[in-house]
Amino acid sequence: MKISHIEHIGIAVKNLEESIKYYEDILGLECYGVEEVKEQKVRTAFFQVGQVKIELLESTDPEGPIGKFVEKRGQGVHHLAFATEDLENTLQELEGKGIQLIDKQPRKGAEGLDIAFLHPKSTGGVLTELCEDKTK
Numbered sequence: 001m002k003i004s005h006i007e008h009i010g011i012a013v014k015n016l017e018e019s020i021k022y023y024e025d026i027l028g029l030e031c032y033g034v035e036e037v038k039e040q041k042v043r044t045a046f047f048q049v050g051q052v053k054i055e056l057l058e059s060t061d062p063e064g065p066i067g068k069f070v071e072k073r074g075q076g077v078h079h080l081a082f083a084t085e086d087l088e089n090t091l092q093e094l095e096g097k098g099i100q101l102i103d104k105q106p107r108k109g110a111e112g113l114d115i116a117f118l119h120p121k122s123t124g125g126v127l128t129e130l131c132e133d134k135t136k
């Protein structure tokens with residue numbers, strides 16, 4: 001597999017608007033987009049920090065993955081996302097190496113990226129997302 005950089009860091013929050021205020025008013029960053037990803041039952045807000053983005057995730061449903069995470073562990077860092085190429089083959093390669101995949105096939109994530117998650121059991125406890133930008 002070929003990772004080029006950290007695409008974003010995903011942070012679970014309880015209230016998107018309140019959290020955006022912290023990143024804008026205190027850290028001086030600028031939110032450049034808010035987007036709902038219905039499949040994942042989240043609303044997301046993005047900030048660019050150099051090459052890396054911060055993705056804030058607010059659940060739209062207590063039964064969704066972020067809803068459950070916040071319920072169990074509270075707000076905080078949720079996942080780390082790497083930019084990679086050829087996601088479909090990368091997933092096959094990882095599965096062949098015994099890595100437990102949450103998504104066996106790429107699916108659509110925020111910002112039109114193809115994404116897939118690796119299970120934290122296989123990644124030293126870090127929920128890991130792989131992203132491919134097919135428009136590039």
Ligand code: ZN
Pocket residue numbers: 008009010055079081129
């Ligand atoms: Zn993400």
